[in-house]
Amino acid sequence: MNESTGGIREWIIPAAFLFCTGWVVWQMPAFILDIYPPKEQSLVDVMGQLYEEKDIWPGLPGLFGGHADIVDWLMLVMVPILFIIGCLTVKVAHSEFQKWRRVDRPTLFVGRVTMIIIITMTSVMLYEVFMRYVLESPTLWANELSQWLAGFVFLCSGLYVMQQRGHIRIFLLYDTLPRNLQRAFDTFGVVLICVFAFFFVYGSYQQVFVNKFYKWEMFGTAFDPPIPATVLPAILIVMTLIAVQAVINLINDWNLEKVVHSAADDVDEDEIEALKRNIGVE
Structure with missing residues (x-):
């Protein structure tokens, strides 16, 4: 991509945001169990078993005595950080709507993330x-x-x-x-x-x-x-x-x-x- 549309960061930041978000979504049972666990013990057992089966990086101890490990929490912290960076650095292409305002930046960044999702889906x-x-x-x-x-x-x-x-x-x-x-x-x-x-x-x-x-x-x-x-x-x-x-x-x-x-x-x-x-x- 050329400089007028943000250069390589138009690929890297949305891709990194998508990766971190995907990690957090896949590990969501751990966050649910740690932050707001269900009251029913049967549902806790089912979700705990599900997390053990789907855990991306098994073997790492849970942080703060819970299920989510340090990598999971790191990915969770990176999601809003990358979102803010993406919103602040997004560039508007010549073919896009030109009369935009700063408040439109989050939607423009979502558009960039969507483009990365399309590339991922096609691959x-x-x-x-x-x-x-x-x-x-x-x-x-x-x-x-x-x-x-x-x-x-x-x-x-x-x-x-x-x-x-x-x-x-x-x-x-x-x-x-x-x-x-x-x-x-x-x-x-x-x-x-x-x-x-x-x-x-x-x-x-x-x-x-x-x-x-x-x-x-x-x-x-x-x-x-x-x-x-x-x-x-x-x-x-x-x-x-x-x-x-x-x-x-x-x-x-x-x-x-x-x-x-x-x-x-x-x-x-x-x-x-x-x-x-x-x-x-x-």
Whole structure:
């Protein structure tokens, strides 16, 4: 990547953040047992057995007399540190929305992490194809890991697209309205998003965070990833963040001048120039 888009750190920081977050998620039963253990002894025993089976680095003693070892706690500490560094150092590419504010930095960094997830998911799929059709030794984890990552790609992409104002909009009637009435329609749309997000989270919180996350429900397969325990809470969290980003967009765009859209807006001049260079047309 070139310097205008942040250089190599656009790869390293999101990749490091993804690695540390993945480590913490995989070791989450240890943190649940150490920080807020279940009251039911049977659930404690089940989660303890699950942690012993899934522990990435078995044999290390638990820190503070618990289950999570020093590496687990180090990864947990690095997650917010890398997130803050990523937010402070993220660069906006030429093809991205240019009228951004500092408050948009977390969403932009989430977009960078999503790109790394896509690369990781693609690599896993290519590895599975090679193992299955070349070596005739398919894996037990590649397909489910791809599904797991794809879920987060879908969710995080929605948040990123909201910040980029990239969702489909029909401007046929909107462009004919005066700017004050456009602001009224924008406000109404944001209110609908926030109301939907509120009732969506309110109606699902108990089922998702208590029955799925807190009990760390697994997928029930040979690889057995915690897809229900992670993707379902992520849906509620990202839905809330989308509503917050919608409010931020409304505030950021409030004083913008009226824009009349046309078909030419969808033409990327940089992409056209790149295509011309590729085919040798001046």
